[in-house]
Amino acid sequence: MAIVEVSITPLGTADTGVSRYVAGCLRIVRASGISHQLTPMGTILEGDLDDILRVIRQMQESVFTAGAVRVSTLIKIDDRRDKTAHTMAGKVRSVEEKL
Amino acid sequence: MAIVEVSITPLGTADTGVSRYVAGCLRIVRASGISHQLTPMGTILEGDLDDILRVIRQMQESVFTAGAVRVSTLIKIDDRRDKTAHTMAGKVRSVEEKL
Amino acid sequence: MAIVEVSITPLGTADTGVSRYVAGCLRIVRASGISHQLTPMGTILEGDLDDILRVIRQMQESVFTAGAVRVSTLIKIDDRRDKTAHTMAGKVRSVEEKL
Amino acid sequence: MAIVEVSITPLGTADTGVSRYVAGCLRIVRASGISHQLTPMGTILEGDLDDILRVIRQMQESVFTAGAVRVSTLIKIDDRRDKTAHTMAGKVRSVEEKL
Numbered sequence: 001m002a003i004v005e006v007s008i009t010p011l012g013t014a015d016t017g018v019s020r021y022v023a024g025c026l027r028i029v030r031a032s033g034i035s036h037q038l039t040p041m042g043t044i045l046e047g048d049l050d051d052i053l054r055v056i057r058q059m060q061e062s063v064f065t066a067g068a069v070r071v072s073t074l075i076k077i078d079d080r081r082d083k084t085a086h087t088m089a090g091k092v093r094s095v096e097e098k099l
Numbered sequence: 100m101a102i103v104e105v106s107i108t109p110l111g112t113a114d115t116g117v118s119r120y121v122a123g124c125l126r127i128v129r130a131s132g133i134s135h136q137l138t139p140m141g142t143i144l145e146g147d148l149d150d151i152l153r154v155i156r157q158m159q160e161s162v163f164t165a166g167a168v169r170v171s172t173l174i175k176i177d178d179r180r181d182k183t184a185h186t187m188a189g190k191v192r193s194v195e196e197k198l
Numbered sequence: 199m200a201i202v203e204v205s206i207t208p209l210g211t212a213d214t215g216v217s218r219y220v221a222g223c224l225r226i227v228r229a230s231g232i233s234h235q236l237t238p239m240g241t242i243l244e245g246d247l248d249d250i251l252r253v254i255r256q257m258q259e260s261v262f263t264a265g266a267v268r269v270s271t272l273i274k275i276d277d278r279r280d281k282t283a284h285t286m287a288g289k290v291r292s293v294e295e296k297l
Numbered sequence: 298m299a300i301v302e303v304s305i306t307p308l309g310t311a312d313t314g315v316s317r318y319v320a321g322c323l324r325i326v327r328a329s330g331i332s333h334q335l336t337p338m339g340t341i342l343e344g345d346l347d348d349i350l351r352v353i354r355q356m357q358e359s360v361f362t363a364g365a366v367r368v369s370t371l372i373k374i375d376d377r378r379d380k381t382a383h384t385m386a387g388k389v390r391s392v393e394e395k396l
Binding site for chain 3: 108111115117169
Binding site for chain 2: 003005007016017019020022023026027037038039040041042044046074076078080082087088089091092094095096097098099
């Protein structure tokens with residue numbers, strides 16, 4: 001199970017705001033049915049790594065379809081195979097228990 | 100105003116879990132009084148960029164103090180100066196309004 | 199054409215050095231025939247985005263095969279479709295010409 | 298000793314090319330005297346972490362001075378304290394020896 005954060009940023013858009021593109025990406029995530037969480041700095045997805053990478057690939061394309069010609073994408077993968085349950089909620093809980 | 104995500108990971112620890120180190124970092128953020136949000140993939144801070152970088156520098160040291168000898172740190176800065184209010188909540192709201 | 203930087207880091211290995219795992223990843227890149235460059239902080243690949251992501255997926259698996267149980271992977275994609283030639287060499291040249 | 302990769306990207310510039318801004322940043326690095334290497338995806342600096350962060354802070358400001366109003370910056374730190382010599386050249390050599 002992998003937990004993956006992605007942020008996709010179009011470059012060279014006239015406008016400094018990019019929430020329009022992010023909303024388009026998030027619609028794709030929602031349609032995929034993959035567990036996710038929108039944060040102020042990206043979108044976090046939880047599930048099978050191949051499924052997640054497939055969705056990210058679609059998100060990437062959607063930003064070009066929406067008009068961008070250059071896209072900068074950051075993907076951070078936390079892939080853990082020593083635990084059967086590796087979840088977004090579990091990671092946060094594990095930190096909070098130690099505070 | 101800057102919004103900054105940071106994740107700090109010790110390498111070469113015998114244990115694969117690193118929440119103990121993350122909890123130590125989060126205690127430093129809390130003590131700083133800087134607005135922040137813990138996510139499954141890092142900590143997001145909001146405020147003056149210099150204040151935030153100073154806190155991140157302390158977080159980094161705390162992981163060595165806690166026993167690590169090698170630390171990998173990722174910092175992503177969104178520094179926006181065309182808006183007086185550039186906040187974590189505003190960024191999320193801006194996307195959700197367009198869904 | 200995309201230029202993609204990847205760095206793959208095993209967590210919870212007893213040793214702080216990770217070059218053994220990086221070398222295994224690099225052998226996969228070499229076998230793929232994709233243009234690439236090893237840097238002190240990662241590996242940069244140039245080519246078709248889908249081809250590159252397929253190779254990164256193999257690199258990721260190789261680190262588990264080599265014994266890791268948790269892997270942290272960072273992928274940064276620069277995907278540009280307004281230029282027919284978007285290359286590693288061209289990007290560096292473009293900066294150096296302006297110095 | 299730390300090895301730090303930084304990439305600084307202005308958003309909302311009319312032009313998709315950003316090499317002009319990168320060249321400005323690189324001039325600051327050169328003036329600092331810190332060991333560095335320009336790659337197709339960023340600039341890698343080697344030295345004392347506080348010195349490096351001070352230079353990155355200046356690079357960041359220079360992009361605003363050059364006209365940007367929003368800047369996205371990615372900083373990746375490899376901070377290792379179990380070796381007296383932690384260098385860019387040493388990291389690459391360590392991988393190449395194992396190929």
